Amino acid sequence: MTSRRHHWLTRLYPAAWRDRYGDEMDALIEDEARGWSTIANVAKNALVERLRPSNLGAQTMTYPGNVTALVRKPSGILPIVMSALALVTVISAVALFGARHEPDEGAAAHIFQILIAGQLPFLAWFAFHWLRRDFRSALAVIGLQIAAIAVALFPVWYFGL
Amino acid sequence: MRSSHDVAADPTGAHFSDPQLLVLASLAEGPKHGHAMIDDIQQMCGSRLGPGTLYGAIARLEQQGWIEPLPAEDRRKPYRLTESGQRVFAAKMQTLQRIVSVGAARLAWS
Numbered sequence: 001m002t003s004r005r006h007h008w009l010t011r012l013y014p015a016a017w018r019d020r021y022g023d024e025m026d027a028l029i030e031d032e033a034r035g036w037s038t039i040a041n042v043a044k045n046a047l048v049e050r051l052r053p054s055n056l057g058a059q060t061m062t063y064p065g066n067v068t069a070l071v072r073k074p075s076g077i078l079p080i081v082m083s084a085l086a087l088v089t090v091i092s093a094v095a096l097f098g099a100r101h102e103p104d105e106g107a108a109a110h111i112f113q114i115l116i117a118g119q120l121p122f123l124a125w126f127a128f129h130w131l132r133r134d135f136r137s138a139l140a141v142i143g144l145q146i147a148a149i150a151v152a153l154f155p156v157w158y159f160g161l
Numbered sequence: 162m163r164s165s166h167d168v169a170a171d172p173t174g175a176h177f178s179d180p181q182l183l184v185l186a187s188l189a190e191g192p193k194h195g196h197a198m199i200d201d202i203q204q205m206c207g208s209r210l211g212p213g214t215l216y217g218a219i220a221r222l223e224q225q226g227w228i229e230p231l232p233a234e235d236r237r238k239p240y241r242l243t244e245s246g247q248r249v250f251a252a253k254m255q256t257l258q259r260i261v262s263v264g265a266a267r268l269a270w271s
Contacts, residue, residue, distance in 0.1 A: 017220070020220075021216055021219070023233075023236045024194070024195060024233070024236055024237060024238045025195075025212060026236065027195075027235070027236035028194075028195040028196055028199075028212045028215070028216070028237075029212050031195075031196040032196065032199065032211075032212050037211065038211060038212060040211075041211025041212060041213045041214060042211065042212055043213070044213060045211070045213025045214060045216070045217045046213065048217065049217065049220075054220040054221055054224050
């Protein structure tokens with residue numbers, strides 16, 4: 001295995017864990033280069049560490065470490081705000097023009113589509129950036145973001161717009 | 162050679178799968194870094210722990226205060242048993258000895 005692959009393997013662990021054990025584990029993987037069995041073993045244990053982190057990792061945690069802190073990050077809050085705006089847009093359109101499907105989509109429909117599709121890059125960035133640093137909190141925030149999208153889409157489905 | 166993650170492939174069922182106890186047993190001989198522990202454990206019981214399994218055990222043993230790191234040699238960091246780690250290991254060995262003696266006696270009866 002190359003040293004590049006060693007680095008990739010230890011990066012599967014949470015950042016706090018890597019800060020503590022990363023260097024020595026890289027050295028051990030170098031010594032124990034046994035191909036796929038080493039990769040599978042490290043990947044499995046990295047997943048365990050993410051799902052059930054050791055207290056040592058929690059003590060040295062340098063990242064937000066909770067949902068409230070993460071949801072305040074721009075890439076955490078923006079998708080939720082955009083979903084809320086999309087919901088307001090669709091409800092306003094129904095209130096003003098009634099719940100009817102028009103073959104020629106109006107401005108409200110275009111704004112709604114832009115708000116829903118436009119948040120996907122933020123959502124992807126949030127998942128890429130935070131899942132590997134604080135897996136459980138990031139997963140909870142992604143759940144909130146997806147729930148917000150579902151809430152915004154509900155009136156569209158309900159009124160058949 | 163058998164590794165810790167292919168226990169199911171062990172037809173004898175003799176595989177011992179308590180990495181934390183194996184690490185304590187290895188360090189009872191003296192300080193060792195990861196690679197030396199893996200070699201020692203393999204000689205002791207035939208199982209070769211993967212790096213992830215070994216460091217999972219090391220992290221939890223260190224968190225319990227049963228082992229502690231020594232200054233790093235290059236990038237390799239040796240570990241040793243703490244006093245409480247020695248006491249815990251001795252207690253576990255006594256329990257295991259009772260199990261072994263009772264188990265062996267029961268095997269002889271059957």
